[in-house]
Amino acid sequence: MQQRRVLLVFLMLLFTVFSANASDKIHKIQTGESLFSIFSDKLSAATILNLEKEIKRVVPDFTLRIGTIVKISPASVTISPDSLTDISVNLLDDDFNLEVTNHPVHTVTTIAHGVVESSLTDAMVKAGEGIELAFMLADIYEWEIDFFHALRKGDSFSVLVEKKFAKDRFIGYGKILAADFVNQGRFLRALYYEYNGVKGYYDVDGKSLKKGFLKAPLKFTRISSTYTGKRLHPVLNRYIPHHGVDYAAPVGTPIHATSDGVVLNREYNQFNGNYVKIRHLNGYETLYLHLSKFAKIRKGSKVSQGSVIGYVGSTGISTGPHLDYRIKQYGKFLNPLTFTSPNLKLPKSQRTAFKEAVKPLVAKINTAYGRDVRFTLLRNSHMRSDGSLM
Numbered sequence: 050m051q052q053r054r055v056l057l058v059f060l061m062l063l064f065t066v067f068s069a070n071a072s073d074k075i076h077k078i079q080t081g082e083s084l085f086s087i088f089s090d091k092l093s094a095a096t097i098l099n100l101e102k103e104i105k106r107v108v109p110d111f112t113l114r115i116g117t118i119v120k121i122s123p124a125s126v127t128i129s130p131d132s133l134t135d136i137s138v139n140l141l142d143d144d145f146n147l148e149v150t151n152h153p154v155h156t157v158t159t160i161a162h163g164v165v166e167s168s169l170t171d172a173m174v175k176a177g178e179g180i181e182l183a184f185m186l187a188d189i190y191e192w193e194i195d196f197f198h199a200l201r202k203g204d205s206f207s208v209l210v211e212k213k214f215a216k217d218r219f220i221g222y223g224k225i226l227a228a229d230f231v232n233q234g235r236f237l238r239a240l241y242y243e244y245n246g247v248k249g250y251y252d253v254d255g256k257s258l259k260k261g262f263l264k265a266p267l268k269f270t271r272i273s274s275t276y277t278g279k280r281l282h283p284v285l286n287r288y289i290p291h292h293g294v295d296y297a298a299p300v301g302t303p304i305h306a307t308s309d310g311v312v313l314n315r316e317y318n319q320f321n322g323n324y325v326k327i328r329h330l331n332g333y334e335t336l337y338l339h340l341s342k343f344a345k346i347r348k349g350s351k352v353s354q355g356s357v358i359g360y361v362g363s364t365g366i367s368t369g370p371h372l373d374y375r376i377k378q379y380g381k382f383l384n385p386l387t388f389t390s391p392n393l394k395l396p397k398s399q400r401t402a403f404k405e406a407v408k409p410l411v412a413k414i415n416t417a418y419g420r421d422v423r424f425t426l427l428r429n430s431h432m433r434s435d436g437s438l439m
């Protein structure tokens with residue numbers, strides 16, 4: 050350990066010695082600066098014009114942005130328009146030659162571990178990572194954890210993530226390969242897996258972390274009316290948009306919540322009849338209209354995907370027994386028939402391939418835990434007797 054630290058310090062010194070050169074000047078492009086302002090004391094205007102043409106020929110999307118790093122030394126100027134590209138202009142008596150270097154990207158996999166004190170982003174920064182990783186992590190668990198209301202002090206996470214480097218500098222995150230989140234004592238493991246070209250996160254049993262929606266909320270006889278911006282209303286005899294799908298079904302057919310959520314409305318009005326409105330995560334709402342009666346739910350009740358919320362009827366403005374089902378996201382109606390649910394369940398035939406694929410990820414993320422944490426996980430039965438985490 051001691052030896053390794055000494056070596057590290059030595060390498061750092063070496064790096065400092067080689068990278069610092071007294072005659073080099075590092076400059077960040079400011080507002081109003083151009084190639085002309087950089088090269089005016091080195092090249093003639095005509096040559097700078099040629100230089101600009103030549104740079105654009107070699108690096109077509111080149112622009113000199115505010116903040117672009119320019120290294121100026123007596124015989125050359127190096128412009129780094131992004132972290133992967135260096136354009137070196139070697140100066141030759143009112144002439145130049147260009148050298149473009151495309152730096153390779155190196156990907157390193159690391160584990161970040163943090164405990165929430167005040168917010169997920171703060172915890173991530175304390176763990177030595179960028180806030181974008183907090184957003185990536187929150188995205189994985191968006192159907193499982195309500196980050197606005199349910200995050201608690203003491204919640205913790207471990208993230209196995211790819212980090213990309215170029216020129217020995219961190220340039221951004223790649224994929225999160227695996228993650229653990231302990232939210233209010235609930236342990237949630239997410240494993241990255243690609244199936245049929247669709248990227249997703251699954252628990253150890255291959256169940257997707259995205260809950261999504263059921264295709265339809267009931268067993269129906271037929272679709273009597275589809276979603277449209279404009280249709281002749283059978284009762285009102287006017288052209289009005291129909292923002293739902295009408296499923297014809299016998300009176301009393303059970304209606305199921307299409308996703309986990311909280312009941313926002315469970316009431317009667319003259320248009321919708323008896324209706325239920327459910328709020329889901331990510332700004333989704335579903336509506337179920339014209340019910341004959343409600344199941345045992347109240348405003349504020351938590352419902353899970355598939356649970357019965359009411360029964361088909363013909364209350365409100367309706368010509369016969371049917372369910373009018375609607376989906377909204379952030380206040381905008383979506384067509385329930387063409388809407389792609391974020392749900393992704395691995396078919397049984399994929400389970401073995403999945404288990405094989407995630408084995409190395411599980412092994413790696415388990416190394417995030419010291420013996421104390423392992424013991425806690427074991428005590429809370431998040432761990433199987435063979436030491437693997439559930």
Ligand SMILES: [Zn+2]
Binds near residue numbers: 293294295372
């Ligand atoms: Zn309808």
